[in-house]
Amino acid sequence: MPQTLSPQYAIQAKNLSVYYGAFRAVKNITLSIEQRKVTAIIGPSGCGKSTVLRSFNRMNELTPSASIAGEILFMGQNIYAPEVDPVEVRRRVGMVFQKPNPFPKSIYENVAWGARLNGFRSGLGRPNMDEWVETCLRKAALWDEVKDKLQQSGLSLSGGQQQRLCIARAIAVKPEIILMDEPASALDPIATLKIEELMRELAEEYTIIVVTHNMQQAARVSDFTAFFSMDEDRAGALVEYGLTTQIFTTPKDSRTEGYITGRYG
Amino acid sequence: MKNPLPNPLQPVFEPEVAQRNRLAAVWRLLFRLSVAISLGFLALLLFNILNQSFGYAALTTKIDPASLAVNGAALQTLGKEDLLKILQAKISKGRLRQLDRELPLSERSREDVYALVWQEVVQPEVAYTWPLLDSLWRPAAVRAEAAARYPQAQLTFRSWANASFIRSSQSSDPLNAGVRTAILGSLWTIAITIVIAFPLGVGAAIYLEEYAADNWLNRLIQTNINNLAGVPSIIYGMLGLAIFVRTLQPLTSGAAFGVSDPTTANGRTILSAGLTLALLVLPLIIINAQEAIRAVPDSLRQASYGLGATQWQTIWHHVLPGAIPGILTGAILAISRAIGETAPLVVVGAATYITFDPSGPFSKFTTLPIQIYQWTARPQAEFRNLAAAAILVLLLLLLSLNASAIVLRNRYDRK
Amino acid sequence: MSLRRRSRPGESLIQGFLFFCGAFSILTTVGIVYEIGKEALLFFGDPEVNGWKFFTGLKWQPQAGEFGILPLLNATLMTTFFAMLIALPLGLCVAVYLSEYASPRLRNWLKPALEILAGIPTVVYGYFALTFMTPLLRLLFGKDVVDIYNTASAGLVMGILILPLIASMGEDALSAVPRSLREAAYALGATRLETAVKVVLPAALSGLAAAFIVGVSRAVGETMIVALAAGAGPNFTFNPFKGAETMTGHIVRISGGDLSYDSIDYNSLFAIGMLLFFVTLSLNLISQQIVRRFREVYE
Numbered sequence: 001m002p003q004t005l006s007p008q009y010a011i012q013a014k015n016l017s018v019y020y021g022a023f024r025a026v027k028n029i030t031l032s033i034e035q036r037k038v039t040a041i042i043g044p045s046g047c048g049k050s051t052v053l054r055s056f057n058r059m060n061e062l063t064p065s066a067s068i069a070g071e072i073l074f075m076g077q078n079i080y081a082p083e084v085d086p087v088e089v090r091r092r093v094g095m096v097f098q099k100p101n102p103f104p105k106s107i108y109e110n111v112a113w114g115a116r117l118n119g120f121r122s123g124l125g126r127p128n129m130d131e132w133v134e135t136c137l138r139k140a141a142l143w144d145e146v147k148d149k150l151q152q153s154g155l156s157l158s159g160g161q162q163q164r165l166c167i168a169r170a171i172a173v174k175p176e177i178i179l180m181d182e183p184a185s186a187l188d189p190i191a192t193l194k195i196e197e198l199m200r201e202l203a204e205e206y207t208i209i210v211v212t213h214n215m216q217q218a219a220r221v222s223d224f225t226a227f228f229s230m231d232e233d234r235a236g237a238l239v240e241y242g243l244t245t246q247i248f249t250t251p252k253d254s255r256t257e258g259y260i261t262g263r264y265g
Numbered sequence: 266m267k268n269p270l271p272n273p274l275q276p277v278f279e280p281e282v283a284q285r286n287r288l289a290a291v292w293r294l295l296f297r298l299s300v301a302i303s304l305g306f307l308a309l310l311l312f313n314i315l316n317q318s319f320g321y322a323a324l325t326t327k328i329d330p331a332s333l334a335v336n337g338a339a340l341q342t343l344g345k346e347d348l349l350k351i352l353q354a355k356i357s358k359g360r361l362r363q364l365d366r367e368l369p370l371s372e373r374s375r376e377d378v379y380a381l382v383w384q385e386v387v388q389p390e391v392a393y394t395w396p397l398l399d400s401l402w403r404p405a406a407v408r409a410e411a412a413a414r415y416p417q418a419q420l421t422f423r424s425w426a427n428a429s430f431i432r433s434s435q436s437s438d439p440l441n442a443g444v445r446t447a448i449l450g451s452l453w454t455i456a457i458t459i460v461i462a463f464p465l466g467v468g469a470a471i472y473l474e475e476y477a478a479d480n481w482l483n484r485l486i487q488t489n490i491n492n493l494a495g496v497p498s499i500i501y502g503m504l505g506l507a508i509f510v511r512t513l514q515p516l517t518s519g520a521a522f523g524v525s526d527p528t529t530a531n532g533r534t535i536l537s538a539g540l541t542l543a544l545l546v547l548p549l550i551i552i553n554a555q556e557a558i559r560a561v562p563d564s565l566r567q568a569s570y571g572l573g574a575t576q577w578q579t580i581w582h583h584v585l586p587g588a589i590p591g592i593l594t595g596a597i598l599a600i601s602r603a604i605g606e607t608a609p610l611v612v613v614g615a616a617t618y619i620t621f622d623p624s625g626p627f628s629k630f631t632t633l634p635i636q637i638y639q640w641t642a643r644p645q646a647e648f649r650n651l652a653a654a655a656i657l658v659l660l661l662l663l664l665s666l667n668a669s670a671i672v673l674r675n676r677y678d679r680k
Numbered sequence: 681m682s683l684r685r686r687s688r689p690g691e692s693l694i695q696g697f698l699f700f701c702g703a704f705s706i707l708t709t710v711g712i713v714y715e716i717g718k719e720a721l722l723f724f725g726d727p728e729v730n731g732w733k734f735f736t737g738l739k740w741q742p743q744a745g746e747f748g749i750l751p752l753l754n755a756t757l758m759t760t761f762f763a764m765l766i767a768l769p770l771g772l773c774v775a776v777y778l779s780e781y782a783s784p785r786l787r788n789w790l791k792p793a794l795e796i797l798a799g800i801p802t803v804v805y806g807y808f809a810l811t812f813m814t815p816l817l818r819l820l821f822g823k824d825v826v827d828i829y830n831t832a833s834a835g836l837v838m839g840i841l842i843l844p845l846i847a848s849m850g851e852d853a854l855s856a857v858p859r860s861l862r863e864a865a866y867a868l869g870a871t872r873l874e875t876a877v878k879v880v881l882p883a884a885l886s887g888l889a890a891a892f893i894v895g896v897s898r899a900v901g902e903t904m905i906v907a908l909a910a911g912a913g914p915n916f917t918f919n920p921f922k923g924a925e926t927m928t929g930h931i932v933r934i935s936g937g938d939l940s941y942d943s944i945d946y947n948s949l950f951a952i953g954m955l956l957f958f959v960t961l962s963l964n965l966i967s968q969q970i971v972r973r974f975r976e977v978y979e
Contacts, residue, residue, distance in 0.1 A: 057867065059863065059866060059867060062862075062863065062866060064783060064784070085282055085286065087280075087282050087285070087286065087869050087870070087871055088280070088282050088869070090866060090867055090868065090869045091278075091280060091868070091869030092869075094867060094868070095863075095867035097860060097863060097864065097867075099860060101858070101860035101861055101863070101864045102864075103861060103864065103865075103879060103883070104861075104882075104883050105882075113868070113878075114868035114869070114870075115276070115278070117868060117869065117870055117874060117878070118278045118280040118868070118869055119278050119279035119280045119281050120276055120277075120278060121276065121277045121278065121279055122276065123277070125274055126274055126275070126276050126277060127274055127275075127276050132276050166864070169864070169868065170867070170868070173278070173868055173869060174275070174276070174278060280869065282869075285871050285873075285874070286871060288871075288873065289871040289872055289873035289874070292873045292877075293781065293872070293873065295773060296773050296774075296776055296777035296781060297777065297781075298773075299769075299770050299773030299774050299777065300773075300774050300777050300778075300790065302770060303770060303774055303794065303797065303843055303844070303847070304790075304793055306797065306840045306843070307793060307796060307797045309808075309812070310797075310800065310804070310805075310808050310840075313807075313808055313811060313812045314804070314807075317811060464701075465701050465704055466701075467701075468697060468698050468700075468701030468702070469698070469701040469702040469704065469705065471698050471701075472695075472698035472699055472701055472702035473702055476695060476698060476699070477702065483702070485706070486702050486703060486705060486706060488968075489705050489706055489709050490705045491964075491968060492709070492961060492964055492965065492968075493705055493708060493709060495894065495897060495898075495960060495961075495963075495964035496712070496901075496957065496960060496961070496964075497898075497900070497901025497902070497903070497928065497956060497957075497960055498901070498903065499901065499903045499928050499931055499932065499953070499956070500712060500716070500901070500953055500956065500957050500960075501712075502931075502935075503715075503716055503931070503935075503949070503950060503953045504708075504711055504712050504715055504716065506935065507715035507716065507718075507719065507950075508711055508715055511941060512715075544708050547704075547705065547708070548705065551705070575688060575691055576691065576695075577690070577691050577694050577695075598799075601799060602799075604801075605799075605800070605801025605802070605803070605804075606801070607801065607802065607803040607903075607904045608802075608903035608904055608907070608928070608932055611907075611932050611935065611936045612931065612932060612935040612936075614935075615936075634801055634803045634904075637803050637804070637807065638803050638806070638904065638907070638908065641803070641806065641807045641810060641811075641908055642908060649807075649811055652807055653807070653811075656804050656807060659801065659804070660800070660804070663799065663800075663801070667796075667799065
């Protein structure tokens with residue numbers, strides 16, 4: 001069925017279900033993510049938040065038993081269509097993971113690696129690699145801290161710095177969307193705050209979808225919030241989706257209200 | 266507040282995904298091919314053994330059996346009496362007496378006497394052998410070739426690994442040679458290896474996992490064991506030669522116990538071989554047993570201590586029962602390694618040629634791999650066939666050992 | 681009820697026995713160093729022997745009083761080289777396939793098959809070298825070029841023996857690389873090959889190096905294949921199609937014959953054994969050190 005592309009949506013999920021073997025982890029999600037906004041996905045643990053996020057750039061395929069039903073449209077195109085190459089999808093939909101995972105390479109290499117992999121071309125009027133690495137590190141608010149030690153290993157940085165390095169690495173391939181899977185859950189409060197500030201800044205340029213179990217974080221950084229919950233057969237389902245201010249002040253669903261007021265979850 | 270970017274322009278990416286995917290596909294094919302080649306080696310190795318174990322053989326005889334016909338009756342139809350007469354007429358008195366001593370001729374069956382006539386009088390010899398592949402693929406060509414090159418010879422399809430091959434002792438005649446002595450030698454040697462290495466190895470593993478504090482001595486012991494596992498087996502052979510064969514000769518020859526075998530009277534005995542192999546597999550048994558003991562959950566130990574058990578009671582009643590399948594599996598694998606070992610036993614001094622069964626730990630010895638080595642090293646082609654047949658026997662022995670290890674592992678895994 | 685410490689003689693006895701079991705391995709090492717060292721020293725102390733010429737001499741002819749290790753060492757290095765020529769690329773590719781490509785089910789089939797290959801006694805490989813590889817080489821390169829006994833055949837078959845070792849140690853090293861690194865690469869748009877070769881392989885490099893070193897150590901100490909297929913008689917040659925005896929091959933041939941104890945021939949074997957022991961020991965120690973460092977990075 002042809003989709004009328006509405007340009008403000010970066011990602012649209014239509015009747016998305018995700019299976020691990022025979023087990024349905026997520027069922028019938030229909031969700032449209034706005035461009036250049038921060039969208040938070042919240043919900044109790046085990047409700048399929050990360051599963052949905054990982055299906056947005058086909059990372060779930062790396063789990064051998066995983067399969068999906070339904071459609072995910074990226075800029076109006078179904079990314080699970082047979083002719084679509086997951087490699088191409090992942091370049092344009094980047095990802096930052098829960099635990100900082102820099103490559104055991106230098107800080108410079110960490111940023112340059114993905115760009116080089118994807119055929120980075122410098123030339124007249126275009127940045128060269130050094131300039132591009134600096135640009136990405138500046139956008140990730142890390143440049144000032146690492147500019148004198150670009151050749152040191154990425155593993156030598158602190159946890160918060162490593163996570164910002166991973167963000168710089170993700171934006172170095174010029175994705176349109178950045179998926180963040182609980183990016184601050186392994187960090188201390190100060191580092192967390194830095195990452196949150198960074199998300200707001202990056203939203204000027206990128207669409208950001210962030211999974212978090214921290215409601216305050218969702219309230220602080222996101223424009224939109226999707227609340228997921230587990231239904232009776234243990235499959236994750238979307239309960240409510242809307243403007244963050246609305247979800248946190250006047251939730252329509254009693255389950256949302258129960259969760260954000262801390263009654264369960 | 267935001268820093269100025271060094272170059273505000275955006276870079277261009279040319280990902281060339283199609284080309285990268287093609288490269289990835291080529292390499293995936295290469296990886297697959299490597300796996301196929303590795304498995305191919307295994308298949309080739311096994312095929313090569315089978316190919317040499319069976320096939321046509323052209324046999325010539327010293328005396329034409331037709332010439333032994335009595336009154337027109339062919340040799341194979343003769344009764345025991347006539348066969349005995351042929352024996353008495355054709356072989357020397359001394360040989361006849363020797364055969365009679367082994368088992369009085371009068372008590373032997375007709376088939377036995379018939380076999381003796383073939384072996385002692387007719388004396389078949391192998392002129393040429395063909396591998397299994399040729400024998401199956403182009404039997405007509407083999408027959409033609411045999412007829413042209415060995416017109417006197419009789420062409421028979423021969424399985425070199427057969428019942429009499431397993432029952433017979435070593436012999437210089439490839440048609441009568443067997444691996445009985447070698448199998449018995451292997452079993453004796455391995456029995457000694459197990460008796461020594463298993464308790465020592467398991468004891469060491471218990472010590473290292475349950476008792477040893479983290480100090481320099483125990484770290485040294487652990488490092489040492491890991492290193493011993495990597496020492497080439499031939500070095501163990503030299504150690505065995507120096508210690509068991511020479512220094513401890515009074516013990517290993519049995520002289521100290523007054524039971525030395527008159528044929529040896531030196532330290533090159535089954536006992537020395539078994540002890541050498543025990544040293545060789547000891548580190549493997551220890552490392553495997555350690556892993557099995559480590560896999561027993563700590564909660565079991567704590568539960569036992571909580572009930573007031575001593576350390577040894579805890580180990581004996583709770584740790585060992587949980588670890589024993591893993592320990593046994595590891596031990597079996599180590600033992601299979603010992604069964605296949607050749608080099609250290611050559612150095613320790615396996616006998617090159619013995620035809621009598623070993624009678625105890627102080628006998629001279631040969632083992633299956635040694636037998637394979639010696640037959641392979643001989644230039645005559647028919648001994649290669651014998652070696653292949655012996656390899657078949659050895660591989661079957663190892664296969665059954667490994668299968669028992671797998672069964673053991675699976676049975677306990679289910680629990 | 682008294683809470684006083686009780687003496688438990690049984691427990692102490694058992695503990696004492698277990699300590700003996702653990703310490704026994706030290707005795708083995710001491711035995712190796714002492715016994716082999718003793719005979720080796722007798723060899724070097726012999727007036728006929730020149731220690732310098734042992735390491736530099738190009739001839740090993742005990743009858744002529746020439747004890748130069750180089751022909752034996754050279755043959756060992758040649759067979760090792762050919763073994764690694766087969767084992768390293770194939771073993772690495774198999775390791776990458778097992779760790780990065782194969783499904784768990786396929787892996788459960790492939791690994792036991794490789795274990796079988798590794799569990800076949802070396803004398804069987806020797807037989808294979810002599811009855812398959814050598815005729816094959818003679819067919820390919822001509823009977824005038826390839827001798828019946830040659831180092832290439834022995835080395836190549838040794839490579840098949842060492843292949844599963846490299847594959848299994850290599851796979852261990854690759855699998856130890858955290859999954860998160862692979863995910864990071866995939867999320868940047870890397871193909872499976874790029875992830876494996878540009879991220880996982882470099883991250884596992886030290887583990888792979890350790891596998892390589894253990895493989896070399898194994899090849900240097902391997903005996904039966906070279907004893908059967910590489911040739912009997914020390915020969916200083918760089919031609920892989922000529923026969924040449926390795927260190928291990930020489931030890932096995934001489935000690936398998938009638939050897940009189942306390943002769944210089946006998947002692948010379950221990951000098952070779954000593955060298956062999958130290959070479960393999962240092963290789964093993966180096967590889968263990970590398971593995972330990974590698975583990976520290978990821979655990």
